[in-house]
Amino acid sequence: MTPRSFLLTPELGDYVRAASEPPDDVAADLLAETAALADRGEASPTFQIAPEQGAFMQLLTRALGARRAVEIGTFTGYSALCVARGLPADGWLLCLDVSEEWTAVARRYWARAGLADRIELRLGDAHDSLRALPAEPTFDLAFVDADKEGYADYVEQLHPRMTGNGVVLLDNTLASGHVFAPETDAQRAIAELNVALATDPRWETVLLPLADGLTMLRRR
Ligand SMILES: C[S@@+](CC[C@H](N)C(=O)[O-])C[C@H]1O[C@@H](n2cnc3c(N)ncnc32)[C@H](O)[C@@H]1O
Structure with missing residues (x-):
């Protein structure tokens, strides 16, 4: 079972998926291998983005003409596969994650898709990895x-x-609907951030009701 939006009935979920570009063989195999990991209890079934979100991110990357991108939270590499596919051949996607085990799966699929040369993986705490990058305009x-x-x-x-026209995407900003009455620290953090971003003069902000909520930010 691939990830599904809690916002849609199963029928509407299937409809949205069928009306969006389908995953190709490599992406479908990665979805299946990750679902098997979740079935065996070796990963959370909610970690991976939904295929329709992958299609959106690939299209957005291409439409923005993005050349340099960064991903914080790579897991088995599906969202990275989608973004990397939207980049030009000389594009660069920097992936930040702590897990050697999960990203080993990612590396296999990036190689199979012929994308390994445009994806760089840095293992470690992403807060530290991001801070270590020059504080200058880099990512589209x-x-x-x-x-x-x-x-x-x-x-x-x-x-x-x-x-200047770079876009930040924040995943899971509807927290499976728990934004109204957060029960965990993670849900509370998302709910507080949503409120803060809506009035932050430094960012143009929209929360899209795609999958589990995808917030889009553009620096003013
Ligand atoms: C929700 S999963 C990412 C799913 C991925 N984007 C996809 O669609 O397949 C979250 C990932 O973030 C990583 N992670 C969590 N906290 C982290 C941190 N502080 N630094 C780096 N990676 C972290 C986990 O190892 C996990 O792989």
Whole structure:
């Protein structure tokens, strides 16, 4: 079972998926291998982005003409595969994650898709990896999908590192609907960040009801 939006009935979910570009063989195999990991209890079934979100991110990357992108939270590499496919042949996607085990799966699929040369993986705490990058406009696209309590820090760190029309995407900003009455630290962090971003004069902000909520930010 691949990830599904809690916002849609199963029928509407299938409809949205069928009306969006389908995953090719490599992406479908990666979805299946990751679903098997979740079935065996070796990973969370909610980690991976939904295929329709992958199609959106690939299209957006291409439409923005993005050349340099960063992903915070790579897991088995599906969202990175989608972003990398939207980049030009000489593009660069920097992937930040702590897990050697999960990203080993990612590396296999990036190689199979012929994308390994445009993806660089840095293992370690993404807060440290991001801070270590020059605080100057570098990225045309950023995708944040790691520790939810860390999102506010990631957004701060990304601000000086985004190019003029660069776009930041924050995943899971509807927190499966728990934004109204958060029960966990992660849900509370998301709910507080949503309120803060809506009135932050430094960012243009929209929360798209795609999958589990995808917030789009552009530096003013
Ligand atoms: C939700 S999964 C990412 C899913 C991925 N974007 C996809 O669509 O397949 C979250 C990932 O963030 C990583 N992560 C969590 N906290 C982190 C941190 N502080 N630094 C780096 N990676 C982190 C985890 O190892 C995990 O692989």
